[in-house]
Amino acid sequence: MLKKLLIANRGEIAVRVIRAAQDLGIATVAVYSAADADALHVRLADEAVNIGPPAAKKSYLNIETIIAAAIEKGCDSIHPGYGFLAENAGFSDAVTAAGLSFVGPSGDAIRLMGDKVSARTAAAAAGVPVVPGSTGRVDGIEAGRHVLEETGFPVMIKAAAGGGGRGIRIANSLSEFEQAFPQAEAEALAAFGDGGLYMEKVIGKARHIEVQVLADGKDAIHCYERECSLQRRRQKVWEEAPSRCLSDALREELCASAVALAKAVNYSGAGTVEYLYDDEADRFYFIEMNTRIQVEHPVTEAITGIDLVAEMLRIAGGEPLRIRQGDVTVKGHAIEVRLNAEDPAKDFAPFPGKIGDLRIPGGPGVRFDSMLYNGYQVPPFYDSLLAKLIVHADTREAAIVRLTRALGELQIDGVKTTKRLFLALAADPSVKAGDVHTRWLEGWLQDNARALAG
Amino acid sequence: MAQLLSPLPGTFYRSASPDQPPFKADGDGVAVGDVIGLIEVMKSFHEVKAEIAGKNIRFVADNEDPVMAGAPLADLD
Numbered sequence: 247m248l249k250k251l252l253i254a255n256r257g258e259i260a261v262r263v264i265r266a267a268q269d270l271g272i273a274t275v276a277v278y279s280a281a282d283a284d285a286l287h288v289r290l291a292d293e294a295v296n297i298g299p300p301a302a303k304k305s306y307l308n309i310e311t312i313i314a315a316a317i318e319k320g321c322d323s324i325h326p327g328y329g330f331l332a333e334n335a336g337f338s339d340a341v342t343a344a345g346l347s348f349v350g351p352s353g354d355a356i357r358l359m360g361d362k363v364s365a366r367t368a369a370a371a372a373g374v375p376v377v378p379g380s381t382g383r384v385d386g387i388e389a390g391r392h393v394l395e396e397t398g399f400p401v402m403i404k405a406a407a408g409g410g411g412r413g414i415r416i417a418n419s420l421s422e423f424e425q426a427f428p429q430a431e432a433e434a435l436a437a438f439g440d441g442g443l444y445m446e447k448v449i450g451k452a453r454h455i456e457v458q459v460l461a462d463g464k465d466a467i468h469c470y471e472r473e474c475s476l477q478r479r480r481q482k483v484w485e486e487a488p489s490r491c492l493s494d495a496l497r498e499e500l501c502a503s504a505v506a507l508a509k510a511v512n513y514s515g516a517g518t519v520e521y522l523y524d525d526e527a528d529r530f531y532f533i534e535m536n537t538r539i540q541v542e543h544p545v546t547e548a549i550t551g552i553d554l555v556a557e558m559l560r561i562a563g564g565e566p567l568r569i570r571q572g573d574v575t576v577k578g579h580a581i582e583v584r585l586n587a588e589d590p591a592k593d594f595a596p597f598p599g600k601i602g603d604l605r606i607p608g609g610p611g612v613r614f615d616s617m618l619y620n621g622y623q624v625p626p627f628y629d630s631l632l633a634k635l636i637v638h639a640d641t642r643e644a645a646i647v648r649l650t651r652a653l654g655e656l657q658i659d660g661v662k663t664t665k666r667l668f669l670a671l672a673a674d675p676s677v678k679a680g681d682v683h684t685r686w687l688e689g690w691l692q693d694n695a696r697a698l699a700g
Numbered sequence: 701m702a703q704l705l706s707p708l709p710g711t712f713y714r715s716a717s718p719d720q721p722p723f724k725a726d727g728d729g730v731a732v733g734d735v736i737g738l739i740e741v742m743k744s745f746h747e748v749k750a751e752i753a754g755k756n757i758r759f760v761a762d763n764e765d766p767v768m769a770g771a772p773l774a775d776l777d
Contacts, residue, residue, distance in 0.1 A: 281766065300766040301711055436719075587742065596742035598709055626709040627766060630742040 248272050248323045248347060248563040252295075252316040253287065254337075255327030256306060258617045258631060259539070260287035263325045266555035275319045277312060279305035281625040286617040293319060300627045306330045309337050313344050323562055325349040329629070332538040333360055349562040350515045351537050358511055359535040363406050363444055369532040372510040374503040377522065377531040379446035387427045390445060394423065397447040403427060405434035406442035416448060451683040452522040454482070455489050455530065457504035458546045459517050460557055462567045466508035468501040469550050470576055472542055475682045476671065478594070478691065483664070484671060485542035486581040487549050490642060490680045491525065500530050505571075507535065516543070516558045525683070541584065541634065544613060548580035548638040579642040581649050585616075586630040589662035591699040598626040602659030607652035611638040611645075614656075624661060632663060642680070646672050670697055702752055704730075704774045706767045710741035712748075714763040722763075729755045730776060737761075737773060748773065 250273040253263045264274045264287060276291035281300035288294040295315040298305035305311070307330055316324055324341050326332040332350065339353035350356075359365045363382050370376050380393045383406050394401060403415045403426055415430050417423035427443070435441035454477065458469040473489035474482040492500065504519035518540050520533040543554050552569065560568065588594040601622045606614050616633030624632065637652055639645040650672045653665055671677050676686065691698070706712065714722040714737050723735050730736065730750045736757070737748045754776030761773045 301764055303764075596744050598742060626741045627711060628742065 250321045252321040252324045254312050258615050259327040261617050264290050323347040328538050347562045356537045359537050372507045374532045377446045380444045383442040393445045400448040402446045402448050403430045407438035407440040449522050449524045455523045456518045456520040459508045461508045461513040462561050463514040466505045467571045468505050469546050476687050484583050487545040544636045545580040545582045549576045578640045579645045580638040581645045582636045583668040585633040586664045587661045590667045597662040598624045599661040605657035607655035612652045702776045703772045706771045708739045709769045710739040712761045712765045712767045713738040
């Protein structure tokens with residue numbers, strides 16, 4: 247078992263990891279930038295180290311400073327959370343080289359899954375269905391024209407080295423393709439120093455479905471799936487588990503494919519294999535694997551009763567997986583919504599500020615993961631996530647009712663938040679029916695701008 | 701002398717990206733509506749436009765400085 251853990255993150259996920267560590271009797275060391283001296287994770291951890299100025303590049307992304315802090319404080323391990331250095335292969339390598347345990351996979355596994363082309367190749371080799379597209383990098387427009395025979399239109403052109411929705415172009419015709427391809431090449435070269443592209447068929451109405459895996463480097467299990475189809479600008483805003491669109495047979499096939507991939511890459515820790523699900527064809531396709539704990543992990547915890555962060559810490563401490571696949575069962579339905587410091591009435595403009603009166607919802611089936619407290623000054627330097635509200639009930643219908651009830655109890659004065667968005671979504675007939683896809687919310691937001699402004 | 705103030709709290713950038721020249725160099729003239737920098741607020745970027753015109757801009761905030769709303773970014777003659 248680990249003895250002393252440094253948490254290389256901030257915000258609600260730092261709080262979440264500190265809690266899991268403390269529940270296991272592991273001592274905790276927080277790190278913080280000058281802008282986060284009063285942050286909740288600093289208050290909750292046993293010790294805290296100032297690692298630099300507000301700019302993330304100079305603090306939360308500074309590998310040398312973070313590892314030096316861990317060594318100085320006598321830590322034996324580092325948890326990266328999500329974002330920042332969580333999927334930085336060099337960080338995983340550097341932590342290991344310093345003689346510490348990295349709570350996550352090896353640098354090699356992160357590198358393999360971090361490159362879209364090598365990830366896709368690994369997935370296909372493990373028997374995981376992939377979206378029709380280029381089998382590897384597409385170098386030059388001539389090679390790109392050949393790939394079109396596989397994909398048809400619309401086709402997506404992405405930078406091989408990119409991430410997070412950057413540098414993605416969609417072409418609906420050959421003429422659009424001829425124009426977009428050289429632009430994407432130049433953009434990829436400028437942004438990433440690598441003009442390599444890859445191409446993929448665009449699935450018209452796709453759901454986003456992802457499978458949670460846990461692995462110890464040898465063995466792997468899944469903890470079933472989450473559906474995260476409600477997205478704005480490719481950012482998830484509402485996540486739930488299980489997905490209601492899957493048949494039991496397809497669910498087993500989907501989850502087994504995620505386990506096969508995790509085993510094929512000797513994965514260690516918690517990870518998520520992401521898929522597109524095509525309703526019409528009733529088929530799923532691999533998109534990517536995220537080699538970290540995810541924001542939406544609590545919905546899986548709610549339906550399976552597994553503490554995913556605690557399991558990550560156990561695995562990093564050298565224990566083999568202690569949960570067997572047959573022990574993982576799904577109970578009820580869970581929904582998470584992301585309460586961001588954004589103004590839904592003004593196109594989700596960021597809204598940092600000082601928290602006034604804070605009333606947190608409670609009662610059965612309600613969980614609130616957050617770094618907020620009364621009087622907390624939300625700094626403008628980091629992402630806008632303030633809190634995650636997670637509800638759990640016997641059925642999806644009951645979970646939506648409970649979500650509305652809990653949102654009604656929630657009060658966050660002092661800043662604008664996305665609460666109003668979720669109250670409206672919870673009352674929407676399409677959301678209630680689960681009749682959504684990954685681009686549904688963008689259209690809904692245009693049609694309902696007035697309701698959100700009110 | 702006049703001052704250009706930050707309209708938002710966040711991180712101040714003097715150019716659109718690290719490999720591009722600054723929007724304005726010290727000594728440049730400024731017209732109303734000229735972009736003089738960007739403020740990054742919670743990972744979204746907002747242009748800072750001059751609300752007054754002037755000569756000989758002198759930046760008092762450095763590239764990547766954390767700034768509060770209302771903080772001076774530059775002096776103008």
